[in-house]
Amino acid sequence: QYIDRGLSMLWERLFRCGDSYMEIQVDEKAAGNHGLNELYRQTGVYVGSLRSALNTQSRLKAYRRMDAAAISFSLHDNDSIDDSFDGVHVSWTHSVMEKENAENNPSYGDSTRRSFTLRFLKRDREIILPAYLDHVSKVSADIERKSSQRFLYTNNYGSWEVTSFSHPSTFDSLALDSGMAERIKTDLDTFSNGKTFYHRNGRAWKRGYLLYGPPGTGKSSLIAAIANYMQFDVYDLELTKVSDNAELKSLLIQTSPKSVIVIEDIDCSVKLCNRDGADEDSKEGTDSQQSSKLTLSGLLNFVDGLWSCCGEERIFIFTTNFKERIDPALLRPGRMDMHILLSYCTFHAFKKLANNYLGIQDHPKFLELEEAMMKSSVQVTPAAIAEILISNQDNTDVALNEVLAAFRTDGHIRDYENIPTKHVDPSIGDENSSKGSHRKSKRRYFGRLMPVFYRKAKHQD
Numbered sequence: 001q002y003i004d005r006g007l008s009m010l011w012e013r014l015f016r017c018g019d020s021y022m023e024i025q026v027d028e029k030a031a032g033n034h035g036l037n038e039l040y041r042q043t044g045v046y047v048g049s050l051r052s053a054l055n056t057q058s059r060l061k062a063y064r065r066m067d068a069a070a071i072s073f074s075l076h077d078n079d080s081i082d083d084s085f086d087g088v089h090v091s092w093t094h095s096v097m098e099k100e101n102a103e104n105n106p107s108y109g110d111s112t113r114r115s116f117t118l119r120f121l122k123r124d125r126e127i128i129l130p131a132y133l134d135h136v137s138k139v140s141a142d143i144e145r146k147s148s149q150r151f152l153y154t155n156n157y158g159s160w161e162v163t164s165f166s167h168p169s170t171f172d173s174l175a176l177d178s179g180m181a182e183r184i185k186t187d188l189d190t191f192s193n194g195k196t197f198y199h200r201n202g203r204a205w206k207r208g209y210l211l212y213g214p215p216g217t218g219k220s221s222l223i224a225a226i227a228n229y230m231q232f233d234v235y236d237l238e239l240t241k242v243s244d245n246a247e248l249k250s251l252l253i254q255t256s257p258k259s260v261i262v263i264e265d266i267d268c269s270v271k272l273c274n275r276d277g278a279d280e281d282s283k284e285g286t287d288s289q290q291s292s293k294l295t296l297s298g299l300l301n302f303v304d305g306l307w308s309c310c311g312e313e314r315i316f317i318f319t320t321n322f323k324e325r326i327d328p329a330l331l332r333p334g335r336m337d338m339h340i341l342l343s344y345c346t347f348h349a350f351k352k353l354a355n356n357y358l359g360i361q362d363h364p365k366f367l368e369l370e371e372a373m374m375k376s377s378v379q380v381t382p383a384a385i386a387e388i389l390i391s392n393q394d395n396t397d398v399a400l401n402e403v404l405a406a407f408r409t410d411g412h413i414r415d416y417e418n419i420p421t422k423h424v425d426p427s428i429g430d431e432n433s434s435k436g437s438h439r440k441s442k443r444r445y446f447g448r449l450m451p452v453f454y455r456k457a458k459h460q461d
């Protein structure tokens with residue numbers, strides 16, 4: 001490797017003397033020894049991640065951070081590595097040198113001087129500076145985010161409580177209608193690569209999704225899959241625990257960029273006053289009472305107002321079982337960018353579940369099942385099918401017969417329209433559900449639902 005590099009440098013010197021090189025040194029310490037140089041650290045992460053590192057280097061250093069799943073690599077002292085950017089060839093050298101005055105001056109601390117040197121042809125400087133260095137920073141930030149621990153935040157009267165987030169749901173484990181996972185992933189990719197687009201068009205760099213559909217169709221699982229795909233932290237905002245608009249704003253300011261902000265069951269978590277401040281059901285409220293409450297316009301400002309841009313690259317996700325109960329102001333174009341219906345299990349989705357839980361891609365019973373699913377007057381949620389498959393995991397035939405029976409069943413059927421509503425208004429109080437029991441039903445992010453089958457509704461979305 002050294003001989004190769006030496007020869008190629010000699011070749012360049014002899015025959016391409018017209019093309020002189022430019023070198024940029026990235027020192028570990030910032031100028032004047034004031035703290036560390038962030039670009040040095042980022043360059044270390046970046047060069048260790050280059051595919052060429054594993055293919056061409058004859059020696060590397062390996063390490064694993066305390067909370068990281070993956071092993072990372074870094075260059076050995078005084079080794080070099082090649083890279084290319086926009087068709088331009090560059091090389092990085094990691095130099096580690098003893099400081100000249102280290103022996104005479106022991107109080108000087110660390111006696112080595114570390115730096116990366118970037119080398120490229122002078123004629124390419126327009127391409128490299130500063131775009132390539134920006135690219136190095138961005139790639140390394142992405143790598144660090146992906147390899148580090150992520151968090152789930154829940155609000156508790158004005159502040160966020162944090163736990164580690166490790167929900168296993170991914171787009172691969174979700175059973176969705178054909179093409180839906182790809183559509184959502186493409187939208188997320190476009191969003192995450194859209195910094196310049198959003199800024200050029202004067203838009204806040206955020207995206208809103210409304211997930212709607214019956215219980216047990218994968219709304220919460222999809223939120224986790226989105227967070228996992230983007231490698232974002234999740235802020236699970238419970239509106240019943242927000243006392244007024246000011247608190248909502250303060251919670252928003254406390255969130256970090258690159259995060260998913262979730263409001264589950266938006267239709268029933270609080271009874272929001274409408275935009276002019278008048279609560280439909282409690283008209284007797286005075287003006288001063290209204291201003292100290294959480295209102296719909298407060299929530300709209302949360303999603304859409306000036307404060308919503310205080311951190312960048314954010315995803316808002318609202319869920320509901322009943323889209324038609326949501327105030328039209330929340331649904332107007334541009335507020336929630338995508339409305340995603342999560343619905344009963346189709347044959348396409350069933351095949352995914354069968355693959356996930358039984359490990360089968362095909363089975364002689366599939367034809368019969370497809371037909372039964374199409375003809376049946378019963379609708380079954382993916383959650384219910386998942387339950388059946390999990391409890392019969394060791395016997396494929398029994399599992400498939402049970403699924404078939406579910407579509408042919410006449411018992412245990414409930415009309416989707418008759419699902420008891422989960423309406424709770426903390427300000428008025430609700431006779432049917434105390435705050436405690438509501439909390440239990442709301443916080444089933446990691447919970448599992450009991451199998452429930454629904455009769456096909458006449459007018460479905």
Ligand SMILES: Nc1ncnc2c1ncn2[C@@H]1O[C@H](COP(=O)(O)OP(=O)(O)OP(=O)(O)O)[C@@H](O)[C@H]1O
Nearest residue numbers: 173174175214215216217218219220221382383386
């Ligand atoms: N589309 C799906 N693909 C794979 N698994 C699913 C799907 N839908 C539901 N499940 C399974 O069912 C369980 C419940 O799903 P989830 O909590 O995501 O439903 P939900 O739509 O959020 O329901 P709710 O409206 O009651 O909050 C999950 O643990 C998951 O394993």
Ligand SMILES: [Mg+2]
Nearest residue numbers: 219220221264
């Ligand atoms: Mg849910």
